[in-house]
Amino acid sequence: MHRTLTRRAAVLVAVSVVTGASGLSACGSESSNQPSAGGKVAITVTGQPPSSQAVERKIFDADVAEFEKLNPDIDVVAHEGFMDPKTFSAKLAGGQLEDVYYVYFTDPANIIARRQAADITDHIKDMAVIKQLQPALLDIFKDRNGKIYGLPTANYSMGLLYNRALFTKAGLDPDTPPTTWAEVRTAAQKISALGNGTVGFADLSKNNQGGWHLVTWAYAMGSQIAKQEGEKWTADFNNDKVKEALRLLKEMRWTDNAMGDKQLLEATDVQRLMGAGQLGMYLGAPDNVPVLVKEFKGKYEDYGVAAMPGGQGTLLGGEGYMINPKASPEKIKAGLKWIDWKYLAPDRIEQRVKQYLDEKQPIGLPAVPTPDIYTGDTRARQAELKTRNANVPEQNFASYLDGNTKLKGNLEPPNAQQIYAALDNVMQGVLTNKDANVDQLLSEAEAKVNSALAQVK
Known part of the structure; x- marks a missing residue:
């Protein structure tokens, strides 16, 4: 593989x-x-x-x-x-x-x-x-x-990896997964309502993985992360599209309580939850599925992957x-x-x-x-x-x-790891602080990302 x-x-x-x-x-x-x-x-x-x-x-x-x-x-x-x-x-x-x-x-x-x-x-x-x-x-x-x-x-x-078994239990059709972010939110609410510690949607927020996923969110909303003018790169994510993604995350986390109380997650955390049948959805790609089966005792028939919702773009x-x-x-x-x-x-x-x-x-x-x-x-x-x-x-x-045939594929930004580290703070702020100031988090990250992009040759 x-x-x-x-x-x-x-x-x-x-x-x-x-x-x-x-x-x-x-x-x-x-x-x-x-x-x-x-x-x-x-x-x-x-x-x-x-x-x-x-x-x-x-x-x-x-x-x-x-x-x-x-x-x-x-x-x-x-x-x-x-x-x-x-x-x-x-x-x-x-x-x-x-x-x-x-x-x-x-x-x-x-x-x-x-x-x-x-x-x-x-x-x-x-x-x-x-x-x-x-x-x-x-x-x-x-x-x-x-x-x-x-x-x-x-x-x-990247796409939307989801638990077909939980979709069925929650009264959702596993053969018609969400195609919009509003549908993702609704599905997350219904899955969380099953109780017994079930989480509707989860996302990553530490060890650069939160930044990696925020880049995915940005592309899914039709935004970029960085733009090049001549030889110079600058940040290009402090905008309404990315703010909309963070608003959605914030509402699923704090208003809907559809993301559970445990945060500061990384890949193995969400895979463990999914493999245990306790998680409805997370952003991922099909090559996650064998990991869920081999390492976390899942079943192939229980999982599906949909294209990134929203119809705008995805991380390639x-x-x-x-x-x-x-x-x-x-x-x-x-x-x-x-x-x-x-x-x-x-x-x-x-x-x-x-x-x-x-x-x-x-x-x-x-x-x-x-x-x-x-x-x-x-x-x-x-x-x-x-x-x-x-x-x-x-x-x-x-x-x-x-769905992928209709999406714009976007590569990771230059100096990706430094950018991911800066964007980790944004994801952590939104998912761990109910009163997080999104504008401030993005402005602080923007300064750090511009510093990282200034090193691109």
Whole structure:
């Protein structure tokens, strides 16, 4: 499975825990441009799942073995973990950055500007899959001149994750989830009225995750977080649209009492509540669902995901791979062959589905086990394979897929983590203080965000 939203949330506070081992064990890529014994090209790659994700680790390691068998002139040296923005530049400067390295969609612009990735434009001219990738995703890895420095391998968009079982108990139709924020509020009230500690709606508010979700709210209301004029970025969220989102949260929390008394929540808190059947709704994406089942003893049939209510927009995120700028042409070629085969090749979609079936993993969730990054014939074939092999109720996610075709997808803002930290205070204020001054909270956050944006190069 690709990185779940649990991992995306956890990376906001603990990415160094995941990737620290990678940084310590990485061999010096600057000095690794020499071929391996026997004339082989050795490439170091990130992306090996941690041992705690046993199935994902097994599939990854099996893929490495198969790839090396198909390409006997390439040795793949896998490093556990993904990316730690705090140590990235130091690893590059110290010659410890892997030849092929993982990035979030928030990273490529700065990496390209700092010349921390290899230009792969000429190397991918003959890669057939390029024409099947969504152009908007490929654009994330381009510079202003159209040169390409990396490839997208997965994407996601936020939606409304809801408990179908609680919807039914509350007299709501689980097949017609809320499409407006007024409907979300009404549903939250009815679910909370069930009693026994049931919470209608929950949201995150600490460890940068509150800020991450406030960005999601802003996009859902049709606002932006930051705007660029020339080379300068400035905050763009202290407006009526974001204030409306905070008003809605405040009313669900304090007027309706539909969000429960316990606040200062993070991802695992809301997942635990949902898995225990005590939470009606929260903002998330379909890749939360396997976490609810595997880690919190939920059932696939009890969950659904709808598109972000309101019809305005949503937060779009994702991941991809770039190549060390110090890599030799031979390593670049080998690295691209690995990225293409492991993450992109359309002719491996069926194999990936079979791997998941063999391991009794879910088939039928959006983006799992194959990413929703394609267009045209590849996308159609992918959808047909997933439908034919589905072992979870695909219809529970139909409104998410249908609705997303009408929403504007917005990437995370530059210097996202610093912005999220500043916006945490806004979410905390609204959810923990009945008399919170929203204007003051937004003004204080605006000053901090502008300071963070001033550092964007």
